[in-house]
Amino acid sequence: MAMPAQKRDSVPNEDVRVIAITSGKGGVGKTHIAANLACILSEMGKRVLVLDADAGLANIDIILGLKPKYNLHHVLTGEKTMSEVIVSGPAGINILPAASGIQEMTNLSRGQKITLLDELNALSEDIDLMLIDTAAGIAGNVMYFNMAAKEIVVVVSPEPTSMTDAYALIKVLYKAYGEKRFMLLVNMVKNADEARRVYRRLSSTTEHFLDVFIDYLGYIPQDRSVREAILQQRPLVEIYPSSPASRSLFSVAEKLCREQPESYGGGGLKFFWNATINRNHG
Numbered sequence: 655m656a657m658p659a660q661k662r663d664s665v666p667n668e669d670v671r672v673i674a675i676t677s678g679k680g681g682v683g684k685t686h687i688a689a690n691l692a693c694i695l696s697e698m699g700k701r702v703l704v705l706d707a708d709a710g711l712a713n714i715d716i717i718l719g720l721k722p723k724y725n726l727h728h729v730l731t732g733e734k735t736m737s738e739v740i741v742s743g744p745a746g747i748n749i750l751p752a753a754s755g756i757q758e759m760t761n762l763s764r765g766q767k768i769t770l771l772d773e774l775n776a777l778s779e780d781i782d783l784m785l786i787d788t789a790a791g792i793a794g795n796v797m798y799f800n801m802a803a804k805e806i807v808v809v810v811s812p813e814p815t816s817m818t819d820a821y822a823l824i825k826v827l828y829k830a831y832g833e834k835r836f837m838l839l840v841n842m843v844k845n846a847d848e849a850r851r852v853y854r855r856l857s858s859t860t861e862h863f864l865d866v867f868i869d870y871l872g873y874i875p876q877d878r879s880v881r882e883a884i885l886q887q888r889p890l891v892e893i894y895p896s897s898p899a900s901r902s903l904f905s906v907a908e909k910l911c912r913e914q915p916e917s918y919g920g921g922g923l924k925f926f927w928n929a930t931i932n933r934n935h936g
């Protein structure tokens with residue numbers, strides 16, 4: 655566990671960037687992207703925490719060959735502290751396995767909420783950026799993570815169903831939660847032109863029918879080395895740093911750093927957890 659011991663009664667770090675990686679349709683590459691962006695950003699000197707918020711099976715620990723013993727559930731029951739649950743991964747990244755425990759967060763006692771927020775505030779001292787690997791779709795759980803994150807990256811592939819599901823996701827986030835800004839990342843494309851076409855089509859429809867703004871974050875080409883890295887349970891950007899998909903991931907990470915919102919409004923992490931914990935359904 656790479657994190658320093660937590661300090662009690664610490665002042666939360668208000669500047670933690672919280673970015674959700676999400677999608678309408680499943681299997682578009684969210685987990686792979688979150689894992690690799692985390693590694694790149696960590697190599698760039700950021701202290702990165704990945705929150706695995708997907709209760710599904712193909713989770714980030716499997717993609718990175720990690721075997722976490724505990725998860726958020728153990729923090730909520732008081733058996734473990736946050737720092738005992740967080741595992742360190744490649745490139746110095748930290749992962750909070752939260753797939754188990756997320757549903758429980760709707761039913762916490764006041765005491766449990768205070769303990770959890772305390773732990774999280776302490777944790778915020780040790781990180782600059784949190785990436786949330788969400789499940790796909792528009793279930794309540796996924797919506798809450800997206801709503802609570804200050805930045806939302808929607809991953810989409812050129813498949814028509816992926817695009818219509820991305821539209822549905824953006825529509826719900828806008829109509830039910832008032833989200834207005836999204837970043838679009840187009841995965842598994844043949845080339846930059848195809849990615850731009852996907853972006854143009856999706857952004858023109860959403861911006862026409864909804865009062866939202868879709869920023870183009872970039873694209874990642876279809877690349878056989880992605881599957882190879884996943885089979886080896888190692889980060890693509892470490893084992894094949896010059897593969898086309900890795901090169902694109904490096905540019906996406908740079909763009910994310912360059913286009914950091916000027917004012918984060920403070921309380922990125924605190925806002926996130928408050929919003930997540932205080933939601934009233936899961």
Ligand SMILES: Nc1ncnc2c1ncn2[C@@H]1O[C@H](COP(=O)(O)OP(=O)(O)OP(=O)(O)O)[C@@H](O)[C@H]1O
Pocket residue numbers: 677679680681682683684685686687708710712788789790841842843874875876877878880881884899
């Ligand atoms: N750029 C790419 N080129 C080739 N294959 C890719 C690429 N990105 C992802 N894949 C393939 O897509 C599969 C699904 O990726 P991943 O598990 O990251 O998707 P996901 O969106 O997290 O899925 P889920 O919605 O189930 O959580 C991977 O196993 C990988 O083989």
Ligand SMILES: [Mg+2]
Pocket residue numbers: 684685686708712713787788
């Ligand atoms: Mg996934």
